[in-house]
Amino acid sequence: ILNVEQSPQSLHVQEGDSTNFTCSFPSSNFYALHWYRWETAKSPEALFVMTLNGDEKKKGRISATLNTKEGYSYLYIKGSQPEDSATYLCGNAGNMLTFGGGTRLMVKP
């Protein structure tokens, strides 16, 4: 059983839709929360590393929030584009970095 859970497992949206997905982790064993984007046939790339409760980070149309007390993080994509299609991984850095199963996003043109 993963102690980092991501939902949904997959998501299909139309170009221009905004979307969000969730990463849940045990709040009792938290040090940092990582988000990565993994496009097919490429290496996973870091999006954000977040440590502070209430933190919000933004990179272009992508943003993330963090709630360490209740153990969740949201990733938002505003105005999805086909190039946003990828698997989005979150990882909870407690003793070591533990990843969730990922959310696979497919954006249809």
Place this chain on the structure above:
Amino acid sequence: DVKVTQSSRYLVKRTGEKVFLECVQDMDHENMFWYRQDPGLGLRLIYFSYDVKMKEKGDIPEGYSVSREKKERFSLILESASTNQTSMYLCASSPPGSGGALNTQYFGPGTRLTVL
């Protein structure tokens, strides 16, 4: 830019063979990691190393060993490959500190290993 390279993108081996997966990074990072990725299970940590000749077990070390003789190179070894080791293997590196917890990890492109 950090570059992490892996020796093969695709590899096909037979059950019982000894398999070496090589990973090289060019940014002088202390920490290096080996993960495997299976559908629905995310990335699972096999082993990591925080210095030359140092290694630590991750979540799923059984059936694997590692070698770190030089700072830039981290090898994953399957002593006797089995079909349940068919998977995508990813290597990563990061700067020092907290076992990689706070620092971004930089990933290689992955090796898709099939064991027949």
